[in-house]
Amino acid sequence: MEDEHKPTWNKYDKKKQTKNLLLWAFVIGVFVWGASYLDFRFDRVLRARFPLSNFLGRMLPPDFRYIPGNIIYPLIETIQMAFLGTLLGIILAIPVTWFAAYNISPFKPISYYIGRFLTVFARSVHVFIWGMILVAILGFGPLPGVIALGIFSVGFLGKTWSEEIENIDWNQVEAIEATGANWIQVIFFGVIPQVIPAFVGLSIYRWDINLRASAVLGIVGAGGLGLELMFTINRLAYHRTAAVLLVIIIVVIFSEAFSAYIRGKFV
Amino acid sequence: MDRTDPLSEASTSIDQPEWRELRRKKRKKFIILGLIFFAITLISALTLNVRWDRMGDLNTIINTILRFWPPDISTWPGFASPVLETVMMALLSTVIGMIISLPVIVMAARNINLPFNNIFYGLGRLIIVLSRSIHELVWALFFVTALGLGAFPGVLALSVRSIGFVSKMMAESIENISEKEVEAIEATGANRLQVWAFGIIPQIIPTLIGIFIFRWDVNLRASTILGVVGAGGIGYHLDLAIRTYNYSEASALILIILIMVGLGEIISSKLREKYVKESEGD
């Protein structure tokens, strides 16, 4: 240094400090402006407690008697949708994964790009939007829900599965190649044994997420508990709404416990 | 458990069928499980309440699909406002969600001891479970029904939904901090607050930033569809377009959503690279 200052310590130098300060000012500015843009005022939050507690009062206690007759069937439909949707996703994901995993992709690089594109595209469109589109095309009911879940799952499984395959120990595969096996045998003996636990784990994880989504896909018309939920709300029968919600929560919790159990056993 | 010279190995009787027996048993188990699975699938598929009457014939279906293309981009300018609203919703809810999570984190972290620790721990965990089990759309429905339409209930819904993720991750991060670093600061005679500022907080900042970025990305995707139930954002317009059979407008909107989400993903991975690494390098 040129002048004889007493040495001072600052966590960041002047330049960085100003930059940090500006950054914080900017972020807070955006935040404040955004809040006002959305008309999100703190007093509104405070005042909201009145209608909220009012509403809660109208929801509780949940109307348990509503459950047996009206919720069991939609519940089954929800589980059905999730199951078939996940299954569909798994089936469709197999060829897509094959293409999208660079090390086993059959017609590189074209097949690799196609595979990657398909998984990204399937994933980027929210499962709900898929649901909305499919309800528009196919009408109400659980079928669009199944297909929406299937398509979206292909995105997730395609990405995660192909990443698993790309991370395998290629030495083991080489050893199988060296015995004179054909490519199908190489995949079944060299690749698949290495990735099966992960594949199963991811499928079960996907099933869990799909079940949660399936419960609410009905809001856009795809059947299941979500539809039932909408019915009760439209009729202002909030006690029943609470009952449906309760069932949804319980199902989700069970599903999470169940899938954690199965994954523990497999992986 | 390695053997000595195999040449001196005594010849045990060769039990031919052994492996085959195992194979056979395994195969049987496999086939039975497979059949059960197949049966479940078949029953599920056949009993699915497909509303054939509402589907129309193949022609109608194909026609409907075709009507989504090409997307009507001319409608884009009109949607600038909802897009902004969507982005703001995501940002706001992430921030608010993290702020609200503070008490929950304190409750749910196992190494933060409070009076009546067990009750608070249970409460914290319960809040987390509730927040995560209820889909954001349901939360949105709840708040919209109670408070009316608009982005306000939407922000509340996403904030509440974020509590689960944020609290869980932060609690885990706090539980995983290195006790040694904290001990070192304590050993200097620092008071409780200083221990926090110098020992604990610096360790969790990278996680904090990472959580913020990740959750912002997730909330962005969620806020694109909250509008479907009237909670603000571009979802409302998408729903409207579909209801009014304006399919090319709908696909234009979907395109916007795709771009938004895509940009969000790019930005968040860039930010994560920059900030999470930078803090670790400090």
Add this chain to the structure above:
Amino acid sequence: MALLKIENLSKVYGTGDRALKNFDLKVKKGEFVSCIGPSGAGKSTMIRCINRLVEPDTGSKIYLEDENIVKLNNKELRRTRRKIGMIFQEFNLVERLTVMENLLSGRLGYTGTLKSILRVFSDTDEVNAYELLERVGMRDMVNKKATELSGGQRQRVGIARALMQEPKLLLADEPTSSLDPEIGRRIINLIRNITKERNNTVLVNIHDVDLALEYSDRVVGLREGEKIFDGSPSEVDQVVRDRIYRGYEENGQN
């Protein structure tokens, strides 16, 4: 009568590394040939070119029983690979499969696709598998997953797997380098004994020169991709060793 004839084998990797330069070798049926040399000499590349896990450069010729391996198409290559068994440095067993399945995978080239996937192998295959397991001392580990085995045990399975192919030629790429010296010695001993019993031809890469000298019929020395020595073990004195490992020129320069 040469079982394996390598002529003019060269390999330059994409990175520009010249791994092999005009390598020639003739291996007679029943011979046990060791290949020695410092790391990076090209031993591994040479062995992997033989079953084309690495593709040799144009101009290279590798004859297995008068058939040029380099010119084979995929289908013919598979057929020929059946006749070449390989033992790897890192054992390369399929970890999640059992010992038995690893052994049977040696017969994949001889078994139909559908049958192999369903794990239906011929009776003879299974009998042979048990015999081989017995011979390498792994009989009672038949149904253990490969992950449960020690290094030495894994290599025994690897040896058995390669021999299940009933190969004309057995290649071994540094089969002992990942093992303790004591165990490594037993493995080389095992390879030597089994292959002599079955009159197999063996080409081994080996790091430990003393082991090579003790067990081989013939020794080949490589250095920087070129063959420096080819002769009987008794001829490998300190001068030869220095030439191979330290690169003293023929006329005594360093």
